[in-house]
Amino acid sequence: MIKLFLFYVLFSFSILAQGKLKFGIKAGVNYGTLVTSLVPPDGTPYYHQFNFIADGFIINYTYREWKLYSGYIFSVRGSNAILPVFGDKRYPQNFSFFEWPLLISRNLYSKKFRIGAGIINSYKDFSSIHLIGDRNYELDVKGFLEWDINKRFSMDFSYLYGGINNLFSKRETYLFSVMNLSISYYFLNIKVGKKTHND
Amino acid sequence: MNWDNRISSFKFHQSGAIKSWLDGHGYSGNGTYLDFCMFRVQGYPQIPSGNYLKIWRLHPRYGTQDADWLIPNLRKEKLGNLWSTNMNDAISAISVVFCKSKSCVYFF
Numbered sequence: 631m632i633k634l635f636l637f638y639v640l641f642s643f644s645i646l647a648q649g650k651l652k653f654g655i656k657a658g659v660n661y662g663t664l665v666t667s668l669v670p671p672d673g674t675p676y677y678h679q680f681n682f683i684a685d686g687f688i689i690n691y692t693y694r695e696w697k698l699y700s701g702y703i704f705s706v707r708g709s710n711a712i713l714p715v716f717g718d719k720r721y722p723q724n725f726s727f728f729e730w731p732l733l734i735s736r737n738l739y740s741k742k743f744r745i746g747a748g749i750i751n752s753y754k755d756f757s758s759i760h761l762i763g764d765r766n767y768e769l770d771v772k773g774f775l776e777w778d779i780n781k782r783f784s785m786d787f788s789y790l791y792g793g794i795n796n797l798f799s800k801r802e803t804y805l806f807s808v809m810n811l812s813i814s815y816y817f818l819n820i821k822v823g824k825k826t827h828n829d
Numbered sequence: 830m831n832w833d834n835r836i837s838s839f840k841f842h843q844s845g846a847i848k849s850w851l852d853g854h855g856y857s858g859n860g861t862y863l864d865f866c867m868f869r870v871q872g873y874p875q876i877p878s879g880n881y882l883k884i885w886r887l888h889p890r891y892g893t894q895d896a897d898w899l900i901p902n903l904r905k906e907k908l909g910n911l912w913s914t915n916m917n918d919a920i921s922a923i924s925v926v927f928c929k930s931k932s933c934v935y936f937f
Contacts (some may be wrong), residue, residue, distance in 0.1 A: 672861065672862040714864070714928060760900075761888075762898045
């Protein structure tokens with residue numbers, strides 16, 4: 631998978647001759663719940679919860695008003711649920727994923743604000759609850775708003791709907807509805823080719 | 830009973846006599862599920878009980894004969910990619926829960 635990732639990065643950025651390449655790290659918080667539309671109704675109530683791990687490495691490429699994103703993020707999603715083994719107490723049902731995003735954004739009114747969307751290739755690493763249709767890979771969709779605070783920092787708010795590939799297979803598994811607020815720090819900025827409108 | 834290092838795999842049966850029992854006692858169809866819960870010794874993460882908990886949940890369909898659900902190797906279960914949970918190890922208790930319409934029956 632690492633080879634595939636490197637190939638994707640090299641391929642993506644080699645076809646674009648001019649622009650700005652940035653490498654950084656990202657940290658954020660998730661707030662979401664499980665979606666049970668593919669699970670037979672069993673009377674279990676699910677509640678939104680915060681997860682404070684959504685961190686990783688990011689890379690993006692700016693060309694004129696467009697920006698491409700990728701990276702490698704470790705993210706914990708989940709829900710609070712009432713489980714019979716704990717009586718009426720809510721119990722966190724956490725799922726951790728390694729996410730490989732492929733996103734694109736465009737300037738929104740000014741260079742500092744952007745709107746974007748894309749897909750996330752997610753590899754499930756841990757589940758606190760398993761269903762018969764669980765698979766390790768899932769495809770997610772994401773939309774986001776980004777604010778470039780300065781050259782080093784940016785902040786983004788996003789919404790992710792996880793597991794859309796399972797909607798087609800009708801496999802019995804949990805889907806995910808996750809909002810995220812993140813801050814990114816870019817430690818390496820590289821200008822590639824000629825000057826762009828964003829320089 | 831001590832389950833530590835004694836259980837490495839398990840299987841949910843969804844056919845034959847067991848399935849007939851589930852169907853006959855109302856433990857299949859909408860509003861039902863069967864949980865297999867494993868607790869680890871004190872000190873593992875994910876409280877409220879103080880013990881780490883992992884669940885496998887089956888939703889049996891009413892009146893059908895379905896393939897078994899095999900969980901083949903509990904040693905491969907992970908908590909984060911950085912370390913393995915090895916759910917075969919440090920098991921303090923297991924629990925099997927049959928639920929219908931939010932009313933549950935426990936074994937162990």
